[in-house]
Amino acid sequence: MSSRRTLSTFLEEVASSSPAPGGGSVAALAGALGAALTSMVCNLTLGKKKYADVEGDLKKVLEQSEQLRAQFTELIDRDTEAFNKVMEAYALPKDTEPQKALRAAAVREATKEATLVPLEVMKHCIDALALAQSVVSKGNTNSVSDAGVSALMLHAALDGAALNVRINLSALGDQEFVGWKEDEVQSLRSTSAMMLEEIQSVVEDKLRKV
Amino acid sequence: MSSRRTLSTFLEEVASSSPAPGGGSVAALAGALGAALTSMVCNLTLGKKKYADVEGDLKKVLEQSEQLRAQFTELIDRDTEAFNKVMEAYALPKDTEPQKALRAAAVREATKEATLVPLEVMKHCIDALALAQSVVSKGNTNSVSDAGVSALMLHAALDGAALNVRINLSALGDQEFVGWKEDEVQSLRSTSAMMLEEIQSVVEDKLRKV
Numbered sequence: 500m501s502s503r504r505t506l507s508t509f510l511e512e513v514a515s516s517s518p519a520p521g522g523g524s525v526a527a528l529a530g531a532l533g534a535a536l537t538s539m540v541c542n543l544t545l546g547k548k549k550y551a552d553v554e555g556d557l558k559k560v561l562e563q564s565e566q567l568r569a570q571f572t573e574l575i576d577r578d579t580e581a582f583n584k585v586m587e588a589y590a591l592p593k594d595t596e597p598q599k600a601l602r603a604a605a606v607r608e609a610t611k612e613a614t615l616v617p618l619e620v621m622k623h624c625i626d627a628l629a630l631a632q633s634v635v636s637k638g639n640t641n642s643v644s645d646a647g648v649s650a651l652m653l654h655a656a657l658d659g660a661a662l663n664v665r666i667n668l669s670a671l672g673d674q675e676f677v678g679w680k681e682d683e684v685q686s687l688r689s690t691s692a693m694m695l696e697e698i699q700s701v702v703e704d705k706l707r708k709v
Numbered sequence: 710m711s712s713r714r715t716l717s718t719f720l721e722e723v724a725s726s727s728p729a730p731g732g733g734s735v736a737a738l739a740g741a742l743g744a745a746l747t748s749m750v751c752n753l754t755l756g757k758k759k760y761a762d763v764e765g766d767l768k769k770v771l772e773q774s775e776q777l778r779a780q781f782t783e784l785i786d787r788d789t790e791a792f793n794k795v796m797e798a799y800a801l802p803k804d805t806e807p808q809k810a811l812r813a814a815a816v817r818e819a820t821k822e823a824t825l826v827p828l829e830v831m832k833h834c835i836d837a838l839a840l841a842q843s844v845v846s847k848g849n850t851n852s853v854s855d856a857g858v859s860a861l862m863l864h865a866a867l868d869g870a871a872l873n874v875r876i877n878l879s880a881l882g883d884q885e886f887v888g889w890k891e892d893e894v895q896s897l898r899s900t901s902a903m904m905l906e907e908i909q910s911v912v913e914d915k916l917r918k919v
Contacts, residue, residue: 501716503716506714506738507712509716513746513749514778521746521858522855522859526858528716529862529865532720535720535721536723536731539723539726643876647869648735652739655861666853702872709879
């Protein structure tokens, strides 16, 4: 499992000539880093007298951000696995017509799965951005830069996962699935860009007052 | 050293109530991930007949991106150390006037260093974005999404490091240093945004043709 490897080993594996872990796994890791920073800001706020009135809200945020962190961490490996399955499908024999048909079906199914994994990353990013929005507004002002980095990581994770959804969609012949998913990708990207902009304007306000 | 910890342990440490590693170290890690993806695209291009004419260029890119990956990896820990030194300075005694003066000077020096570390991350991001630009244009088209994620990570790393420079600058009284560094931060941010936009437009073009 990637998450049991050291940072150095993971970076080494990304940099290597093996195509997985690649951009999809990195996007999931960026999501995990974003969620972890939101958790940290909660942890640096909870229990402080000055922030007693948001204690209840941030406890809920922390619970959800920790759950998202676990989900993103799992998705680092799920993306690598999904990619490897696409490669395995392409490696199937294609000497006879029945073999060709079987191979085409296997490639299609594996590619669909490889599309759905980064799409899940994108959806989790929207949920995590909503939590980042809460901690930017309500969390410890001394940690406002961390809350800002959280949002930046989540937005980059979403945009990165979007590229992975789209490169896989372009390999699929299934037009209905492709059309529907492309709309979803664009709508999630717009939502994320809007959320990031709102978060950044709160961060700017607070940075001026730190 | 952070880079010898597992991904899970590192994420756990970020999420914890200890303020370091925090946003600054995460930004440096995002830089390392961006550089690693640029290296990967080089490795997936070099030696392929179809890309023989860019072999020389991409060999140079790979050498530089691997160097940047090592530098970013070091900066993950350097940011944590710099932050801890600021905390140590704040913990110095402040009972007498000489103690107060010593403490103020120590806080100032440590805060300057904590400003310079993320500024170094920002500068490396610009260099790494230039390499990402090369691999997006010249690298293996099948890896164009990875090259795109590389650029997204580097831009988020730069913007995240910028927040860390700025929160530290706002704690410094040294107006000349502050004014000069703030200009530098804004200029690096604009350059990065422009580079990302150019890279994304090449990625869009290539995604349509994959």
